[in-house]
Amino acid sequence: MTASTRETGAAPTTRRIAALDALRGFALCGIIFINIPQTMDMMHDLSQAPAGIRLFVLGRFYPIFYLLFGLGFGLFLRSATRRTDKPRVPMARRLVFLGVLGVLHHLLQPGEVLLPFAITGLVVLLPLSYAPARVNLIAGAVLTVAGVLAGVGGFGVLPGLFVLGFALAQNGFAERLEQLGVALGVAVAGCAVLAGVSYLVVVTDTGGELVGRWFGLLFSMSMAGAYAAAFLLLLRTPAGPVLSAVFAPLGRMALTNYLSATVLFVLFGGLLGLRWSNEWGTVGLLGAAILVVQAVWSPLWLRGFGYGPLEWSWRTVTYWRRIPIRREAGSR
Numbered sequence: 001m002t003a004s005t006r007e008t009g010a011a012p013t014t015r016r017i018a019a020l021d022a023l024r025g026f027a028l029c030g031i032i033f034i035n036i037p038q039t040m041d042m043m044h045d046l047s048q049a050p051a052g053i054r055l056f057v058l059g060r061f062y063p064i065f066y067l068l069f070g071l072g073f074g075l076f077l078r079s080a081t082r083r084t085d086k087p088r089v090p091m092a093r094r095l096v097f098l099g100v101l102g103v104l105h106h107l108l109q110p111g112e113v114l115l116p117f118a119i120t121g122l123v124v125l126l127p128l129s130y131a132p133a134r135v136n137l138i139a140g141a142v143l144t145v146a147g148v149l150a151g152v153g154g155f156g157v158l159p160g161l162f163v164l165g166f167a168l169a170q171n172g173f174a175e176r177l178e179q180l181g182v183a184l185g186v187a188v189a190g191c192a193v194l195a196g197v198s199y200l201v202v203v204t205d206t207g208g209e210l211v212g213r214w215f216g217l218l219f220s221m222s223m224a225g226a227y228a229a230a231f232l233l234l235l236r237t238p239a240g241p242v243l244s245a246v247f248a249p250l251g252r253m254a255l256t257n258y259l260s261a262t263v264l265f266v267l268f269g270g271l272l273g274l275r276w277s278n279e280w281g282t283v284g285l286l287g288a289a290i291l292v293v294q295a296v297w298s299p300l301w302l303r304g305f306g307y308g309p310l311e312w313s314w315r316t317v318t319y320w321r322r323i324p325i326r327r328e329a330g331s332r
Contacts, residue, residue, distance in 0.1 A: 017174045018248050019235050024068050025250030026231050028257060030061030032287045036265045039109045040274040040283075048278045059220035062113070062154050064228045066161035067168075069117060070125065070140075074169020077129055088126060094318040095121040101259070101310070109262045116155055117162075124159045125166055133170035140164030148221075151213040157221065181236060184229045191226035195219055249298035250291075253308030257294045264290050303327070 034057060037043055046054060073091065080087035095118045102115025124143075128136055144160025168174075198219035202212055235243055250257055265286055269275065272282055301308065305325050307315060312325045 017177070018244055019177055019232055020068060020071070020174060021249075021251035022235060022244045022247040023064065023228060023231055023251065024254050025247035025252075026227075027061045027064040027068065028250055028254055028261075029247070029291055030057055030227075031065065031258075032261050032265070032290060033057050033283065034059075034061075035109065035112075035262065036269060036274070036283050036287055037280070038111055039262070039266060040269045041276050042274065042278065042280075042283070044276075048280075050280050053280065056223075059154055059217070060223045060227060063157065063161055063221050063224035065113070066158050067165040067228075070162035070165025070167075071169045071174065072165075073121065073125060073162075074166040075174060078169065088129065090318045090320070091129070092122065092126065093320065094314065095126070097314055097317040101255075105259060105262060108266050112262070114258075116158060120159050120162055125162050128163055129166065133167050136163050136167035136170060140167055148214055148217050151210055151217070153217070154220070157217065177232070181233070184233050187229035188226050188233065191222045191229065194222040195226060198222060245299070246295055249302055250294060252302060253294075253298045253311060255314060256308035256310040257298065259310060261290050261294065264293075 033053065037049070042049075046058070049058070073094075076094070077087055077091055080090050084090070098114055098121070099118030102112060102118055105112045105114055128139060131139070140160050140163035142160070143163055144157050147156035147158070147160050150156045173180075198215040201207065201215040202219060205212060207215075231243075234240065268286055272286065273279070274282060274286075298308075304327055305312070306327045307323075307325055312323060316323045
């Protein structure tokens, strides 16, 4: 779950796209506040959830995660192509290992995303990786619209956003990110308008239940788009270095942090009696505490190691050989 433009199989990444790492970390911070109540069976009555959670958090961060995951695999495949004439073999191993982690993770968190990620990657992304960027942009858009119209919730848009992210990597989005300031500003404005229109359709109950589900999902996705573009713009401001210092290490260790957060909130959520409760304030405090711990330990770990523990395991299986994990002296 890392993004880079040049990787080596035997050493830590020598060049990273810090903005994408930070955006991934930002998305993880929002996801935990939904994963906790979902796993603790608190989502059976969303009317009891705080209005701020329902309006600003629920469904707003996973679309960012989906898109970044597809983009990361596009960058990975490009890197693998420079090292082997069969780059999709390590890509397939990468997805299979993710699926195994997802099966294990499902035991703690039913409804987790890693297994769907792996299946979608193998069934949809791997075949489409042979297609050019223009075809994948169209395919991703069609699949995303189809996912919305299916009205089956957030996982419905997973294939489309995966493919769109992959197509962005093919188009060099990561490398051109510094030149996209105006486009990001337009994206914030456009997504905000779309979110406003969608919200009005939902709250006025225009068009019935199915239309409400369509526009509810569209509202979530447009909010996610506005969040992502606004965050990337904030990284360009004087606050950018601080934001990057906090969120980029979280994003570089996204797999480790995602899974370790589950272990922590299942353990402490049970001790705090969160299961089947309506203690949303406790959820907020527990999520914030876990994020503080991860925000402290992630940069400390990365001072001495090139990858997070699970990222290293993932990379070792991907390349089918032991990869050095310790950071070389003087490396970034």
